[in-house]
Structures are given as C-alpha cells and as structure tokens.
Amino acid sequence: MAFFQPNSTSTASKHFVDPENQPWVEKYRPKTIDDVSAQEHTVAVLRKTLVSTNLPHMLFYGPPGTGKTSTILALARQLFGPDNFRNRVLELNASDERGISIVREKIKSFARQTPRAQAVASDGNTYPCPPYKIIILDEADSMTQDAQGALRRIMETYARITRFCLVCNYVTRIIEPLASRCSKFRFTPLDxxxxxxxxxxxxxxxxxxxxxxxxxxxxxxxxxxxxxxxxxxxxxxxxxxxxxxxxxxxxxxxxxxxGVVPTAVINDFARTLGVPIAEDMDVDDLPANGKLKGFNAVQKKVKGIMREGYSASQTLSQLHDTIILHPTLPARQKAQCALAFAEADKALCDGADEELWVLEVGLRIHKAVTTS
Structure with missing residues (x-):
C-alpha cells in the first residue's frame, strides 16, 4: 500500500531513489497520459478531461501490465502537479488493505477532507488543479463484498470533493452498484x-x-x-x-x-510425438520417423524434460500452443489433443503427479497425430 502524506522535505528525501537503482518498470513509467502505450481510446477520452478538469468516478479494468495504474497516476500528476500530488492523491492497494475497516477509516477520512487551495507550482508550470482529490484503489477486485458496499455510499456522499478510480483485472468481481457509478475504461493487451x-x-x-x-x-x-x-x-x-x-x-x-521451456525443447518433444515442426517440413521421411516412435521414446523424452526441472503446466501450455496453432494438423486431431490438455489441466490443479500426466498427454497426442 502506498499512502501519500502531505509533502515535506524529510518525506521527499526519505523516498528519493537514485534512478540507477530503480526498477525499470518505475523508471520508465509514463509521466503523462500521452506516454501511455497502445490504449488510444482511453487516452483520447482522458485527454479531454484534462481540458475540462471534470473527472468522473472511473473504473479501469483489463489484464496485468497494460498500463492501468500508470495511466491514472500520470493523469493525476498532470492535474495537480508535483507540489499538490501528495496531498491530493491517495493510492491504496486493495489486495493488501481490502476489509471494511480500511474503507471506514483511511478512505472515508481522506475523502471527507476539503482540498487545500491551489499552490504555485515549484517547477514553473501551470496545472489545472481542480477542487477535488483522487482516491486510487488498485486491485479493487480483491475487496470484500462488504467493503465494496460501504464504498458505494462514500462515493456518493463526497463526490463533490473526491473522485474515485478503481483499478482491477476482473470487472465481474466489482459489484454492480459500484460499477454503475463509474465510467468504465477497458485496457487491452498491448499489440x-x-x-x-x-x-x-x-x-x-x-x-x-x-x-x-x-x-x-x-x-x-x-x-x-x-x-x-x-x-x-x-x-x-x-x-x-x-x-x-x-x-x-x-x-x-x-x-x-x-521460466518458460526453451522452444528447442518443446519442438523436440513435439517431434517425438509425431507432430510435424515447421523447420522440418522439407525432411521427406519425418512423418515416417514420427510414426516409428512409440511408448518407450515418449516416456524417455518425458523423463528428460522432468529431470531438467521444467514445470509440467508450463510444458503443456507451450505444447498446447504448438499443436492448436499448427498450420497443417487437421481439426479433428487438434480437438482430440485439446481434450487431453483440458483433462491434464484439471488433474494438475487437483494435485496429480506431473510426470504421469505429461506422459499421458504425450501418448494421447502421439495416438491422435499418428493414427490415420
């Protein structure tokens, strides 16, 4: 959780980090909304709010790493400037602080405070600095139902001086009364x-x-x-x-x-199962060689993969992509393989033996691919 307190010299020096020692995800975090990559529609709408400064409650949702938190932080910095940012923005990570007590104490106490008057920016720039604060609730889909219910009333009561931005991966986990109070912005995986x-x-x-x-x-x-x-x-x-x-x-x-399995290992495993690999398409006898490989060859290959310490679920996930996206395998064979992957995924989630299920999937793929 990051709780931004009013600015001070001691606080600023305490949180100063040498750029050389910063993680690159922080060092290269967008400074303005124009720096946000790929989310053109969202950026276009938010750019207009910078002109009008009339910001609604917002709900940002989408897969991890697509710029949700970076976008609202960049927008807040452009609205308030560096001097007012700390006393106008409260950022909470709801996956850590997700109970109703946090809503009643920290969020409510911050929401009810009347914003201070605009100060002259120390960097010489002019900022809109609208007469409200922003509360950013990251990982809001981790909040309990009771906490979301309590938040609903606070959003209504203090809407004049406080705007909320909920950030989540799964919008279906946000209760409908809360979602309906927000303008929704969907963040898509980056191209x-x-x-x-x-x-x-x-x-x-x-x-x-x-x-x-x-x-x-x-x-x-x-x-x-x-x-x-x-x-x-x-x-x-x-x-x-x-x-x-x-x-x-x-x-x-x-x-x-x-932590992924090297492509060469996956391709070698697929060859053992009789799956044609793109770089081998010119080898005339590959299908025949593939059909000659039986139980012993598959078992030996599976043992080798497991001995190298590769994750069973990661191995099967990459093998799944290799087969399902294969340009020449018939749809019927892909369907048979997909069924094997699905059963293995369920079994591994239930705690089944990894090596046995990789072997099971390998044998079923070998049978589906090599049986005419």
Missing part, C-alpha cells in the same frame, strides 16, 4: 508493435544491444504484459553485464529468465 517500440526505446536509452529476435522473445514470453517484458529485459541486462567482457543477450537467456 506487438507497441511493445516492441517501447522495449527498443528502453534498450536504446540503457545502451543495451538487443536483436529483433530478443525483442520477439520478450513479447512472446510476456503475453502482452509490458511490465513483465521490461522486468525480463532488465534481468537479462544485469545477467549480461555481470561477465567480463559482457556477453550479448540471447533469446535463450530471456526464456530462462521468464
């Missing part, structure tokens, strides 16, 4: 172009030499989560610079840091 552009900018600023293959691997392993991909890039940079001389960052390094 590859936006993510690539931002990662390339960070790499250039930090003087890191990254190849397009590394950027592509970062995007693939993060699944549209920009925060995660920036974290992976920083970890890879630290790993690269730890040697003398520094070694270049490779896609394999990114996969190791991300």
């Amino acid at each position: 590859s172009t936006s993510t690539s552009s931002r990662l390339s900018y960070i790499a250039s600023t930090e003087n890191i030499d990254v190849t397009p293959e590394v950027i592509s691997t970062l995007i693939e392993t993060s699944g549209g989560d920009l925060r995660r991909s920036i974290t992976y890039l920083q970890s890879a940079s630290r790993l690269s610079s730890s040697t003398n001389p520094p070694v270049p960052i490779t896609p394999h390094d990114i996969q190791e840091i991300a």
